[in-house]
Amino acid sequence: MPEKETVLLTGGAGYIGSHIAVDLIDSGYNVVIADNFDNSSPEVIDRIEEITGVRPILYEIDVTNEEDLRQLFKENQIDSVIHLAGLKAVGESVELPLKYYSNNLNATLNLLKIMEEFGVNKIVFSSSATVYGVPETVPLTEDMPTSCTNPYGWTKLMGEQILTDAAKANEDLSVILLRYFNPVGAHKSGLIGEKPNGIPNNLMPYICDVAKGKRDHLSVFGNDYPTKDGTGVRDYIHILDLSSGHLKALEYAQDQKGVSVFNLGTGTGYSVLDIVNAFEKANNIKIPYEFTPRREGDVAECYADPKKALEILDWQAVHSLEEMCQDSWNWTQKTNS
Ligand code: UFG
Numbered sequence: 001m002p003e004k005e006t007v008l009l010t011g012g013a014g015y016i017g018s019h020i021a022v023d024l025i026d027s028g029y030n031v032v033i034a035d036n037f038d039n040s041s042p043e044v045i046d047r048i049e050e051i052t053g054v055r056p057i058l059y060e061i062d063v064t065n066e067e068d069l070r071q072l073f074k075e076n077q078i079d080s081v082i083h084l085a086g087l088k089a090v091g092e093s094v095e096l097p098l099k100y101y102s103n104n105l106n107a108t109l110n111l112l113k114i115m116e117e118f119g120v121n122k123i124v125f126s127s128s129a130t131v132y133g134v135p136e137t138v139p140l141t142e143d144m145p146t147s148c149t150n151p152y153g154w155t156k157l158m159g160e161q162i163l164t165d166a167a168k169a170n171e172d173l174s175v176i177l178l179r180y181f182n183p184v185g186a187h188k189s190g191l192i193g194e195k196p197n198g199i200p201n202n203l204m205p206y207i208c209d210v211a212k213g214k215r216d217h218l219s220v221f222g223n224d225y226p227t228k229d230g231t232g233v234r235d236y237i238h239i240l241d242l243s244s245g246h247l248k249a250l251e252y253a254q255d256q257k258g259v260s261v262f263n264l265g266t267g268t269g270y271s272v273l274d275i276v277n278a279f280e281k282a283n284n285i286k287i288p289y290e291f292t293p294r295r296e297g298d299v300a301e302c303y304a305d306p307k308k309a310l311e312i313l314d315w316q317a318v319h320s321l322e323e324m325c326q327d328s329w330n331w332t333q334k335t336n337s
Contacts (some may be wrong), residue, residue: 100152129181184203274321
């Protein structure tokens with residue numbers, strides 16, 4: 001890596017972005033964050049500084065705003081971009097599809113336009129395992145068919161398509177599409193982690209709320225799936241592993257041209273009850289739960305085949321389920337919400 005490359009991290013104050021910011025700074029990159037704090041807070045920037053001793057440059061802007069983004073590129077010599085900014089609530093995207101399409105797609109289009117203007121050719125894009133739709137078989141490999149069940153997912157798949165077409169038209173462009181499975185856990189310091197607004201949609205934040213006494217029990221959505229215990233199976237990946245995957249992808253983007261796609265998952269599927277049990281054991285806290293009907297749009301099983309990332313990026317997840325549960329809980333205890 002050339003000395004002190006500068007990386008633009010859109011959505012860099014978010015759950016995933018803040019962990020990547022820490023890893024980038026620790027690895028010697030300059031970090032410029034663009035975030036509108038729609039689903040994050042300025043305090044996160046202080047926390048990143050507290051952990052790393054370096055304060056990332058911050059632009060409180062919306063990536064969909066062309067003039068603001070151009071100004072950022074004028075004022076900083078950006079070498080590459082990790083694009084995470086976007087709306088991500090699956091349920092909300094069904095209620096407000098136009099908001100999701102407009103925001104997520106315009107952010108990507110705008111970013112590509114300004115990158116081209118300034119001759120920036122490397123981009124890592126935050127995609128999602130949701131682009132596999134309802135999997136026909138698991139584990140999922142990157143060449144399996146894609147489709148989506150909600151507008152949020154479509155914005156990820158369309159984002160992949162936009163980037164793919166842009167790379168076809170501009171042979172200097174290097175695009176890495178990363179399909180995340182289910183990120184959980186938090187930084188070991190307990191200073192940054194996931195902070196959902198209101199009632200959590202996702203399993204681990206909900207379990208942490210129950211552990212904290214904010215909610216009296218977990219609703220397990222469905223116990224009649226064709227899985228080992230009837231509950232949904234997912235590929236939970238520690239946020240630190242997800243983050244390290246981005247650094248590997250960024251390194252890879254230096255050498256390749258065109259588009260590459262990688263799953264970021266562990267390759268192991270755990271059921272909802274596995275997670276409840278692991279959390280109870282790791283933290284010695286009882287999590288009361290009740291079975292309720294399936295949640296609309298949920299699939300029975302979704303887990304990665306992570307071999308391609310190992311072979312090509314030399315990346316694999318190393319943090320255990322126990323750590324995922326401990327680190328999620330450590331972070332939850334340290335936050336005041
Ligand atoms: N679940 C419960 N109770 C809850 C919350 C979740 O039983 O209160 C179950 C779900 O039914 C599912 C599992 O826990 O079986 C995981 O659910 P999450 O909501 O944590 O995660 P999803 O797999 O549904 O969705 C996540 C991201 C999406 C992304 C998708 C990609 O939230 O943004 O992975 O596969 F699109």
